[in-house]
Amino acid sequence: MSEKGRIIYVCDGCGTPGVTREAWAAWDVETQAWVLTEMFDYAFCHSCHRRTQLVERAVEGE
Structure with a gap:
């Protein structure tokens, strides 16, 4: 958690939090789990079913 409190990422077009980012995951033999190794x-x-830019906002009510 940052000094500002908890944050949420939303779409810069419609403002909804239903966003994802492209990333790579690699299998970690030690933990027996997929681990993110790179985010793009x-x-x-x-x-809104389109490419977007993410906007960081504070979680409301905190």
Whole structure:
């Protein structure tokens, strides 16, 4: 958690939090789990169904 409190990422077009980012995951033999190894700039909004930029906002009510 940051000094500002908890944050949420939303779509810059429609403002909804239904967004994802493109990333790579690699299998970690020690932990027996998939671990994120790289995140990319590409973001997609599942509400307006388009590529988007992510906007960081404070979680309301905190």
